[in-house]
Amino acid sequence: MVNPTLNLISLFGIFALCAIAWLGSEERRIVPWKTLAVGIGLQLLAGVIFFILGVRGVEGSNHWLDNVFQASGAGTGFLFGSGSAPEPAQVPDPGAAARWIAGALGSPDAMISGEQTELGANASFQPSNLSSIFAFRNFPAIVFWSALVSLLYGLNLIQPVVRIFAWIFQRAMNLSGAESLAGAASLFVGIESAIAVKPFLLGMTRSELCAVLASCFGSLGAPVFWLYIGLLRPTFPDIFGHFVAASFLTIPACFVISKLLVPETEIPETMGDISEFIEGEREEPNGAIARFVIGAIEGLKVVLGIVAVVIAILGIIKLFDLGLRGLSSWLITVIGADLQSDSLFVQFLSNPLSNLLGMLFLPLAFLTGISLEWQELWNSSLLIGRRLIETSFPPYQSLVQLQAAGEMSDRALLIVTYVLRGFAHLAGFGIFVGGIAALVPERRSEIAAVGFKALWAATLATLMTGCIVGIFS
Template sequence: MNPILNLLSLLGIVGLCFIAWLGSEDRRVIPWKVIFWGIGLQMVVGLIVFGLGSSLIEGLSNLLNVVLDASEAGAKFLFGGASSMLVAEPNFAAGPGPAGRWIARTVGTPFVAVAGDRLSPDNLNPGFAYVLAFRALPQVIFFSGLVSLLYRLNLIQPVVKWFAIIFQKTMNISGAESMAGAANIFLGIESAIAIKPFLLDMTRSELCAILTSCFGSIASSVLALYAGLLRPTFPSIAGHLVSASIMTIPACFVMSKLLIPETGDPKTLGHIPEDEEGESSERPNPMDSLIGGALDGVKMAVGIAAAIIAILGMVALINAVFTTISTVVLGASPSGEPSLITEFFANPLANLMGMLFLPLTFLTGVSLDWQELWSCSLVLGRRLFETNIPPYQQLGRLALSGEISDRALLIISYALCGFTHFASYGIFIGGLSGLIPERRNEIASLGFKALWAGTLATLMSGCIAGLFDIGNAAVLGR
């Protein structure tokens, strides 16, 4: 534990609010009540997660891990059964058994570990230890169906309304944006459907708050995907992703109201609008809800796969172009060693984003060590172009190799928990515009402001995690 880092995380909360205020449309209007209560709610959640209720998070993680394991049953059946190497057991290492490894050491060259090697003599061939397409994407389909079923059984709506009431009463924001923010703990842009009758008459500040909530939180359908990427090094990650989703919503209201203060008169101020349900005869039965949700999950999984292929391909193409230009124009250094410029152009987008996010990463209190700080900044910076999946994968690799501390793993896992990347921009802007096409231009003008507010909100959640982190490895579930 380093109290200086905890203090830095606390100051980072203030610093992020100041950065948001600098970009405000009206700096004279400061939403003090939203700021104090928004940060206060985050503090309460942080105290429960890292102080009073660490066992609660561990229990929640264990429960979610059971659901995560169950979500792989269908994928195992489709891709090879119980012995499938494409969807292997989490602790199963594909490769030669004990007898095969003994023969290999006796007859062949003995295994010798080298610096940075993550293999051991008992794990000579990890094989298909984790294939994203066969492990993570089926979980998206399963969780989408599960959430749809829970909504049909009316098990999630009371929780959403409870959170909405807390947000509305404490921060004195409108009921409609409170409801949308609370629903974002479980959903994505679909959360706006519940308040569709009020969207057309919403103020500019309300619309920005709704979009920011979409960017700053994660839908439960992708929770399994992110949890699976970090579970080997962060066993209780599932519970922490849930707490991060809850914690970030108040931060989204803080940042959005700082960027676009409320100067209008919201129609739902002071009360929570009712979620109008259709007639029972028109509602699908539970099985239809499960299958329909799974089909929606298929669309989401295909969209995720398509986005990853297209975006990572473009990033690789841009990097290749810049690498070629730097080699031709700059040439090699006289000593034959790569220069700082050629190293930068070898991976220009990641390095540029790392440079831009470096001050923000520092404010989270991740570390005072330059190399660790830079590694974390690179991870955070990648999210903007590459979505959350490659950064979470890289974070897991850094933690497994010991290149970052447990504190950095904890903070960055919270700071990454959101949809603050360009791939989601079109989804959220297009989705909300489709509900109120009359205000399409205004929504488009709010898009990048909301993306920026959501980014600051996720970083604030990282600050909360850094503030309450005391170096207890049990928080990670180890």
């Protein structure tokens, strides 16, 4: 049932989130009005297309991604055996491309509903199996994509695409060609979108770096895409179309918020007429092959950067959480409180980090127009806050449980599903900052510094996507 009050809150939330981003701007005197107006307009247009015309018609747009993962798995299978990188077609619901990531997302022992594998119907995966799938499905895809993009650059096939996007987005949203290409790639891939603009990273402005990183955080790579679909499909049958729709809603929002946080104060190299910059000379076949090999090696550097930063960040988060839990236990002991008490203070201390994040995200969750019911709003805020430290997988699991228990309305389920989608969490920070810093080590410190602003931009952008959904729900 449509609630006009909630629809109005969602509409107001779009502009409130923009105002929050502007308050944190590096240069408040510069407001990218054109980017702001066109970006919001594109989101509203996408909302009309997807929620009025329907989401089922877009399901074919991501099918080509399976080919990329099958291609990258060919080399892995040759080196380590065919079982090391199962094909998506071999494992139905949620699909092989989904399972490799689960071990890194907090609940490696969790069984995905409806899952059947070559180990037998409803077989549960052990952490070691999931970790190996994570390594042998995702990492080879990064190496393969890096090599493929380098080859396409060597053959002068990518440059015309950059020029086309530069021409369109420079006039529509006042964006550079390179960041526009990264945004377009982010509609379908994750870290690979940054690899697509690898030749431009060294010369990018600070604003461009923020925009590229924000679009990466707002993206959802194919393997994670299939993992979440497998988890949510029993509760949310049309989830595939909604996830594709979320891509087209979130990327414009990432550009809007990132340009408010870090306005452009320089002239990007790929802005306006960039034909002279990107055309170059067509490589000879041998030169293109050399680029292909170098690209594969650089892809491996990206993988190593991801591994190093993710291990470090998740370790720090765990250490901080253990410290808070220890402090909470000590406080409960000192005051002599009953652990089973219904006291709000005791309940807060029972899981301090998640509850603290839930409090911080409560006003932002309200702006999406999720609900006017306190318990439903609080549950939604907890899920959105937990994403920052736990990634999206555990909150999605909890969302399914809340829906099954009848504690989440259809409207709340839809909005929270859209908001949680993406890499706007600290593990994602490690993936993208570590990966991109490996591509341009000369700018490592600058990328790390602007990375937190980009993470905040993507967080606000996913909430803005929730607002768009709320308007049409």
